[in-house]
Amino acid sequence: MESKLIDLRSDTVTRPSPGMRRAMAEAKVGDDVYGEDPTVNELEELCAEVTGKESALFVPSGSMANLIAQMIYVRRGDEVIIGAGSHCYRYEVGAGAAIAGAQYVVIEGNGTFTAQDVQDRIRTATFHRPGTALVWIENTHNFGGGIIFPFDEIKRISNVCKERGIPMHMDGARIFNAVVATGIEIKKWCQFFDSLSFCFSKGLGAPVGSILCGTRGMKEEGKRFRKMLGGGMRQAGILAAAAIYALKNNIERLAEDHANAKYLAENLSDVKQVKIDMKTVQTNIVMADLEGINADTFVKEIAKEGVLVNAISSKRVRFVTHLDVSKDDISQACAIIRKVLH
Numbered sequence: 001m002e003s004k005l006i007d008l009r010s011d012t013v014t015r016p017s018p019g020m021r022r023a024m025a026e027a028k029v030g031d032d033v034y035g036e037d038p039t040v041n042e043l044e045e046l047c048a049e050v051t052g053k054e055s056a057l058f059v060p061s062g063s064m065a066n067l068i069a070q071m072i073y074v075r076r077g078d079e080v081i082i083g084a085g086s087h088c089y090r091y092e093v094g095a096g097a098a099i100a101g102a103q104y105v106v107i108e109g110n111g112t113f114t115a116q117d118v119q120d121r122i123r124t125a126t127f128h129r130p131g132t133a134l135v136w137i138e139n140t141h142n143f144g145g146g147i148i149f150p151f152d153e154i155k156r157i158s159n160v161c162k163e164r165g166i167p168m169h170m171d172g173a174r175i176f177n178a179v180v181a182t183g184i185e186i187k188k189w190c191q192f193f194d195s196l197s198f199c200f201s202k203g204l205g206a207p208v209g210s211i212l213c214g215t216r217g218m219k220e221e222g223k224r225f226r227k228m229l230g231g232g233m234r235q236a237g238i239l240a241a242a243a244i245y246a247l248k249n250n251i252e253r254l255a256e257d258h259a260n261a262k263y264l265a266e267n268l269s270d271v272k273q274v275k276i277d278m279k280t281v282q283t284n285i286v287m288a289d290l291e292g293i294n295a296d297t298f299v300k301e302i303a304k305e306g307v308l309v310n311a312i313s314s315k316r317v318r319f320v321t322h323l324d325v326s327k328d329d330i331s332q333a334c335a336i337i338r339k340v341l342h
Protein backbone atom coordinates (compact mmCIF):
# COMPACT_ATOMS: atom_id res chain seq x y z
CA MET A 1 0.00 0.00 0.00
CA GLU A 2 1.25 3.50 -0.86
CA SER A 3 2.07 5.35 2.37
CA LYS A 4 0.45 8.73 2.88
CA LEU A 5 2.49 11.92 2.79
CA ILE A 6 1.89 14.14 5.79
CA ASP A 7 2.05 17.58 4.25
CA LEU A 8 2.62 20.29 6.85
CA ARG A 9 4.18 22.85 4.49
CA SER A 10 1.12 25.09 4.32
CA ASP A 11 -2.64 25.22 4.66
CA THR A 12 -2.72 26.03 0.93
CA VAL A 13 -2.10 22.35 0.10
CA THR A 14 -5.64 21.26 1.02
CA ARG A 15 -7.72 19.66 -1.72
CA PRO A 16 -11.42 20.32 -2.24
CA SER A 17 -13.60 17.81 -0.37
CA PRO A 18 -16.28 15.76 -2.15
CA GLY A 19 -19.00 18.14 -0.83
CA MET A 20 -17.08 21.16 -2.09
CA ARG A 21 -16.54 19.53 -5.48
CA ARG A 22 -20.27 18.84 -5.75
CA ALA A 23 -21.06 22.48 -4.98
CA MET A 24 -18.57 23.52 -7.67
CA ALA A 25 -20.05 21.16 -10.25
CA GLU A 26 -23.56 22.40 -9.60
CA ALA A 27 -22.73 26.15 -9.54
CA LYS A 28 -24.74 28.51 -11.73
CA VAL A 29 -22.30 30.54 -13.79
CA GLY A 30 -22.10 33.54 -16.12
CA ASP A 31 -19.41 35.97 -17.29
CA ASP A 32 -18.10 37.68 -14.17
CA VAL A 33 -16.17 40.35 -16.12
CA TYR A 34 -19.64 41.52 -17.19
CA GLY A 35 -20.82 41.13 -13.58
CA GLU A 36 -23.14 38.32 -14.72
CA ASP A 37 -21.99 35.36 -12.68
CA PRO A 38 -24.75 34.72 -10.13
CA THR A 39 -22.55 32.63 -7.84
CA VAL A 40 -19.75 35.22 -7.75
CA ASN A 41 -22.36 37.89 -7.04
CA GLU A 42 -23.79 35.76 -4.23
CA LEU A 43 -20.31 35.25 -2.74
CA GLU A 44 -19.49 38.96 -2.91
CA GLU A 45 -22.77 39.90 -1.22
CA LEU A 46 -22.21 37.27 1.46
CA CYS A 47 -18.67 38.51 2.19
CA ALA A 48 -19.76 42.16 2.37
CA GLU A 49 -22.50 41.15 4.79
CA VAL A 50 -20.25 38.95 6.94
CA THR A 51 -17.53 41.61 7.27
CA GLY A 52 -19.92 44.56 7.64
CA LYS A 53 -18.49 46.34 4.59
CA GLU A 54 -20.34 47.95 1.67
CA SER A 55 -18.87 45.73 -1.01
CA ALA A 56 -16.61 42.81 -1.79
CA LEU A 57 -14.59 41.83 -4.86
CA PHE A 58 -13.63 38.22 -5.67
CA VAL A 59 -10.01 37.94 -6.84
CA PRO A 60 -7.83 34.97 -7.82
CA SER A 61 -5.33 35.20 -4.95
CA GLY A 62 -4.35 36.81 -1.67
CA SER A 63 -1.39 38.41 -3.40
CA MET A 64 -3.67 40.07 -5.92
CA ALA A 65 -6.00 41.31 -3.17
CA ASN A 66 -2.97 42.78 -1.38
CA LEU A 67 -1.66 44.42 -4.53
CA ILE A 68 -5.04 45.89 -5.54
CA ALA A 69 -5.46 47.32 -2.04
CA GLN A 70 -2.06 49.01 -2.29
CA MET A 71 -2.83 50.31 -5.80
CA ILE A 72 -5.99 51.90 -4.40
CA TYR A 73 -4.31 53.73 -1.50
CA VAL A 74 -0.75 54.42 -2.60
CA ARG A 75 0.66 57.02 -4.98
CA ARG A 76 4.14 56.09 -6.13
CA GLY A 77 6.64 56.75 -3.32
CA ASP A 78 4.06 56.91 -0.53
CA GLU A 79 4.83 55.08 2.70
CA VAL A 80 3.03 52.05 4.06
CA ILE A 81 3.57 51.29 7.75
CA ILE A 82 3.80 47.54 8.16
CA GLY A 83 4.93 44.86 10.64
CA ALA A 84 8.16 42.90 10.13
CA GLY A 85 7.86 39.77 8.02
CA SER A 86 4.49 40.73 6.55
CA HIS A 87 3.55 38.63 3.56
CA CYS A 88 3.03 41.49 1.12
CA TYR A 89 6.43 42.91 1.95
CA ARG A 90 8.36 39.68 2.13
CA TYR A 91 6.73 37.08 -0.11
CA GLU A 92 4.99 38.80 -2.99
CA VAL A 93 7.99 39.32 -5.24
CA GLY A 94 8.11 43.04 -4.36
CA ALA A 95 4.81 43.68 -6.18
CA GLY A 96 3.75 46.46 -3.80
CA ALA A 97 6.94 48.37 -4.57
CA ALA A 98 7.24 47.40 -8.25
CA ILE A 99 3.62 47.96 -9.25
CA ALA A 100 1.86 50.07 -6.61
CA GLY A 101 5.00 52.13 -5.84
CA ALA A 102 4.80 51.51 -2.08
CA GLN A 103 7.73 52.36 0.16
CA TYR A 104 7.50 50.20 3.29
CA VAL A 105 8.21 51.48 6.76
CA VAL A 106 8.82 48.24 8.60
CA ILE A 107 8.23 48.00 12.34
CA GLU A 108 10.72 45.48 13.67
CA GLY A 109 9.46 42.67 15.90
CA ASN A 110 7.16 39.69 15.51
CA GLY A 111 4.79 41.29 12.96
CA THR A 112 2.53 42.96 15.50
CA PHE A 113 3.07 46.53 16.74
CA THR A 114 1.58 49.22 18.94
CA ALA A 115 -0.31 52.48 18.43
CA GLN A 116 2.80 54.29 19.67
CA ASP A 117 4.89 52.58 16.97
CA VAL A 118 2.46 53.91 14.38
CA GLN A 119 2.26 57.37 15.92
CA ASP A 120 6.07 57.60 15.80
CA ARG A 121 6.24 56.70 12.11
CA ILE A 122 3.40 58.65 10.49
CA ARG A 123 4.84 61.32 8.21
CA THR A 124 3.19 64.19 6.40
CA ALA A 125 4.41 64.64 2.85
CA THR A 126 6.48 67.72 2.12
CA PHE A 127 8.41 68.79 -0.98
CA HIS A 128 11.27 66.51 0.05
CA ARG A 129 9.77 63.63 1.97
CA PRO A 130 7.09 61.03 1.36
CA GLY A 131 3.92 60.88 3.42
CA THR A 132 2.15 57.94 5.05
CA ALA A 133 -0.60 56.55 2.82
CA LEU A 134 -1.61 53.46 4.74
CA VAL A 135 -1.23 51.35 7.87
CA TRP A 136 -1.16 47.63 7.11
CA ILE A 137 -2.01 44.90 9.61
CA GLU A 138 -1.59 41.18 8.91
CA ASN A 139 -3.85 39.05 11.09
CA THR A 140 -3.11 36.29 11.86
CA HIS A 141 0.54 36.89 11.15
CA ASN A 142 2.03 34.12 9.04
CA PHE A 143 5.74 34.75 9.56
CA GLY A 144 5.13 35.58 13.22
CA GLY A 145 3.93 31.96 13.58
CA GLY A 146 0.18 32.42 13.11
CA ILE A 147 0.01 34.87 16.02
CA ILE A 148 -3.10 36.95 16.54
CA PHE A 149 -2.75 40.73 16.33
CA PRO A 150 -4.05 41.93 19.74
CA PHE A 151 -7.60 43.24 19.33
CA ASP A 152 -7.28 46.12 21.80
CA GLU A 153 -4.08 47.31 20.15
CA ILE A 154 -5.82 47.39 16.76
CA LYS A 155 -8.46 49.58 18.38
CA ARG A 156 -5.77 51.96 19.69
CA ILE A 157 -4.01 51.99 16.30
CA SER A 158 -7.33 52.80 14.68
CA ASN A 159 -7.79 55.78 17.01
CA VAL A 160 -4.37 57.12 15.99
CA CYS A 161 -5.11 56.58 12.30
CA LYS A 162 -8.51 58.27 12.53
CA GLU A 163 -6.97 61.26 14.25
CA ARG A 164 -4.25 61.54 11.60
CA GLY A 165 -6.52 60.73 8.62
CA ILE A 166 -4.60 57.57 7.62
CA PRO A 167 -6.54 54.60 6.21
CA MET A 168 -6.04 51.06 7.57
CA HIS A 169 -6.04 47.79 5.66
CA MET A 170 -6.01 44.27 7.07
CA ASP A 171 -4.39 41.36 5.25
CA GLY A 172 -6.74 38.89 6.89
CA ALA A 173 -5.68 35.91 4.77
CA ARG A 174 -6.27 33.83 7.94
CA ILE A 175 -8.65 36.12 9.82
CA PHE A 176 -11.06 33.25 10.50
CA ASN A 177 -8.29 31.53 12.45
CA ALA A 178 -8.22 34.63 14.68
CA VAL A 179 -12.03 34.60 14.89
CA VAL A 180 -12.17 30.95 15.97
CA ALA A 181 -9.20 31.20 18.36
CA THR A 182 -10.48 34.33 20.16
CA GLY A 183 -14.26 34.00 19.80
CA ILE A 184 -14.29 37.63 18.61
CA GLU A 185 -16.60 37.75 15.63
CA ILE A 186 -15.42 38.75 12.18
CA LYS A 187 -17.38 42.05 12.03
CA LYS A 188 -15.72 43.21 15.24
CA TRP A 189 -12.25 42.66 13.78
CA CYS A 190 -13.24 44.36 10.52
CA GLN A 191 -14.85 47.46 12.08
CA PHE A 192 -11.47 49.18 12.50
CA PHE A 193 -10.42 48.82 8.88
CA ASP A 194 -11.26 50.78 5.74
CA SER A 195 -10.69 47.56 3.84
CA LEU A 196 -9.51 44.01 4.32
CA SER A 197 -8.96 40.80 2.43
CA PHE A 198 -9.16 37.15 3.33
CA CYS A 199 -8.40 33.89 1.56
CA PHE A 200 -10.59 30.89 0.81
CA SER A 201 -7.63 28.82 -0.38
CA LYS A 202 -5.87 28.43 2.97
CA GLY A 203 -7.44 26.96 6.12
CA LEU A 204 -10.92 27.22 4.58
CA GLY A 205 -9.96 24.53 2.09
CA ALA A 206 -11.07 26.01 -1.26
CA PRO A 207 -8.84 25.54 -4.30
CA VAL A 208 -8.60 29.19 -5.41
CA GLY A 209 -9.65 32.67 -4.42
CA SER A 210 -9.59 35.61 -2.04
CA ILE A 211 -11.91 38.51 -1.36
CA LEU A 212 -11.25 42.22 -0.98
CA CYS A 213 -13.87 44.03 1.12
CA GLY A 214 -14.35 47.77 1.51
CA THR A 215 -16.45 50.64 0.23
CA ARG A 216 -18.53 50.63 -2.97
CA GLY A 217 -16.09 53.05 -4.61
CA MET A 218 -13.19 50.78 -3.71
CA LYS A 219 -14.88 47.88 -5.45
CA GLU A 220 -15.25 49.85 -8.68
CA GLU A 221 -11.63 50.98 -8.57
CA GLY A 222 -10.51 47.49 -7.52
CA LYS A 223 -12.32 45.97 -10.49
CA ARG A 224 -10.37 48.17 -12.89
CA PHE A 225 -7.08 47.19 -11.24
CA ARG A 226 -8.09 43.52 -11.21
CA LYS A 227 -8.62 43.71 -14.99
CA MET A 228 -5.34 45.58 -15.43
CA LEU A 229 -3.53 42.76 -13.61
CA GLY A 230 -5.22 40.09 -15.71
CA GLY A 231 -7.39 38.91 -12.84
CA GLY A 232 -10.79 39.34 -14.48
CA MET A 233 -12.28 35.85 -14.50
CA ARG A 234 -15.16 34.62 -16.65
CA GLN A 235 -17.29 31.68 -15.39
CA ALA A 236 -15.71 32.03 -11.95
CA GLY A 237 -18.89 30.82 -10.25
CA ILE A 238 -17.30 27.37 -10.11
CA LEU A 239 -14.64 28.85 -7.80
CA ALA A 240 -17.06 31.10 -5.93
CA ALA A 241 -19.19 28.02 -5.14
CA ALA A 242 -16.18 26.46 -3.43
CA ALA A 243 -15.69 29.67 -1.45
CA ILE A 244 -19.34 29.77 -0.36
CA TYR A 245 -19.12 26.12 0.65
CA ALA A 246 -15.96 26.91 2.63
CA LEU A 247 -17.64 29.78 4.50
CA LYS A 248 -20.61 27.60 5.38
CA ASN A 249 -18.77 24.42 6.34
CA ASN A 250 -15.13 24.99 7.17
CA ILE A 251 -14.88 27.83 9.67
CA GLU A 252 -15.71 26.21 13.04
CA ARG A 253 -13.52 23.23 12.23
CA LEU A 254 -10.43 25.50 12.25
CA ALA A 255 -10.47 24.80 16.00
CA GLU A 256 -9.27 21.25 15.16
CA ASP A 257 -6.29 22.70 13.28
CA HIS A 258 -5.45 24.86 16.28
CA ALA A 259 -5.70 21.87 18.63
CA ASN A 260 -3.47 19.85 16.29
CA ALA A 261 -0.88 22.64 16.17
CA LYS A 262 -0.78 22.72 20.01
CA TYR A 263 -0.59 18.94 20.11
CA LEU A 264 2.36 18.98 17.70
CA ALA A 265 4.20 21.65 19.69
CA GLU A 266 3.58 19.88 23.01
CA ASN A 267 4.52 16.51 21.57
CA LEU A 268 7.91 17.87 20.45
CA SER A 269 8.55 19.84 23.64
CA ASP A 270 10.95 17.22 25.08
CA VAL A 271 13.00 16.86 21.89
CA LYS A 272 16.16 18.76 22.75
CA GLN A 273 17.07 19.83 19.19
CA VAL A 274 13.65 21.47 18.70
CA LYS A 275 12.79 24.77 20.39
CA ILE A 276 9.24 26.05 20.19
CA ASP A 277 7.95 29.12 21.97
CA MET A 278 4.52 27.92 23.14
CA LYS A 279 3.29 31.52 23.53
CA THR A 280 3.35 31.86 19.75
CA VAL A 281 1.32 28.71 19.13
CA GLN A 282 -2.02 30.48 18.94
CA THR A 283 -3.60 29.15 15.74
CA ASN A 284 -2.55 26.65 13.05
CA ILE A 285 1.13 27.52 12.59
CA VAL A 286 4.11 26.27 14.60
CA MET A 287 7.56 27.79 14.16
CA ALA A 288 10.40 25.63 15.46
CA ASP A 289 14.05 26.57 15.86
CA LEU A 290 16.43 23.68 15.37
CA GLU A 291 19.68 23.09 17.21
CA GLY A 292 22.47 20.89 15.92
CA ILE A 293 20.91 20.34 12.49
CA ASN A 294 20.49 22.68 9.54
CA ALA A 295 16.84 23.34 8.61
CA ASP A 296 17.32 22.27 4.97
CA THR A 297 18.91 18.98 6.06
CA PHE A 298 16.07 18.39 8.54
CA VAL A 299 13.47 19.08 5.82
CA LYS A 300 15.16 16.61 3.45
CA GLU A 301 15.55 13.91 6.11
CA ILE A 302 11.93 13.98 7.27
CA ALA A 303 10.70 14.22 3.66
CA LYS A 304 12.39 10.85 3.01
CA GLU A 305 10.12 9.46 5.74
CA GLY A 306 6.98 11.10 4.30
CA VAL A 307 6.67 14.34 6.30
CA LEU A 308 6.79 17.64 4.42
CA VAL A 309 7.57 20.99 6.09
CA ASN A 310 9.09 24.29 4.94
CA ALA A 311 12.42 25.74 6.06
CA ILE A 312 12.04 29.44 6.83
CA SER A 313 15.73 30.09 7.53
CA SER A 314 18.85 28.01 8.13
CA LYS A 315 17.59 27.11 11.63
CA ARG A 316 13.82 27.68 11.54
CA VAL A 317 11.12 25.42 10.13
CA ARG A 318 7.38 26.02 9.87
CA PHE A 319 4.65 23.43 10.45
CA VAL A 320 1.11 24.26 9.36
CA THR A 321 -1.93 22.19 10.32
CA HIS A 322 -5.03 22.06 8.12
CA LEU A 323 -8.13 20.26 6.94
CA ASP A 324 -6.21 17.38 5.37
CA VAL A 325 -4.17 16.36 8.43
CA SER A 326 -5.56 14.51 11.43
CA LYS A 327 -4.33 14.15 15.00
CA ASP A 328 -3.05 10.67 14.06
CA ASP A 329 -1.06 12.20 11.20
CA ILE A 330 0.49 14.63 13.68
CA SER A 331 1.40 11.77 16.05
CA GLN A 332 3.02 9.95 13.16
CA ALA A 333 4.87 13.09 12.02
CA CYS A 334 6.21 13.62 15.55
CA ALA A 335 7.38 10.00 15.74
CA ILE A 336 9.23 10.43 12.44
CA ILE A 337 10.84 13.68 13.64
CA ARG A 338 12.02 11.92 16.82
CA LYS A 339 13.43 9.06 14.75
CA VAL A 340 15.32 11.44 12.45
CA LEU A 341 16.73 13.46 15.35
CA HIS A 342 17.17 10.43 17.70
Ligand SMILES: Cc1ncc(COP(=O)(O)O)c(C=O)c1O
Nearest residue numbers: 061062063064087138142171173
Ligand atom coordinates in the same frame (compact mmCIF):
# COMPACT_ATOMS: atom_id res chain seq x y z
C1 LIG B 1 -0.78 36.44 5.27
C2 LIG B 1 -0.83 36.13 3.82
N1 LIG B 1 -1.26 37.06 2.97
C3 LIG B 1 -1.34 36.83 1.65
C4 LIG B 1 -0.97 35.62 1.12
C5 LIG B 1 -1.00 35.42 -0.37
O1 LIG B 1 -1.97 34.54 -0.79
P1 LIG B 1 -1.86 33.80 -2.21
O2 LIG B 1 -0.92 32.68 -2.02
O3 LIG B 1 -3.28 33.37 -2.46
O4 LIG B 1 -1.39 34.80 -3.21
C6 LIG B 1 -0.51 34.61 1.97
C7 LIG B 1 -0.11 33.29 1.42
O5 LIG B 1 0.33 32.40 2.10
C8 LIG B 1 -0.43 34.87 3.36
O6 LIG B 1 0.03 33.97 4.22
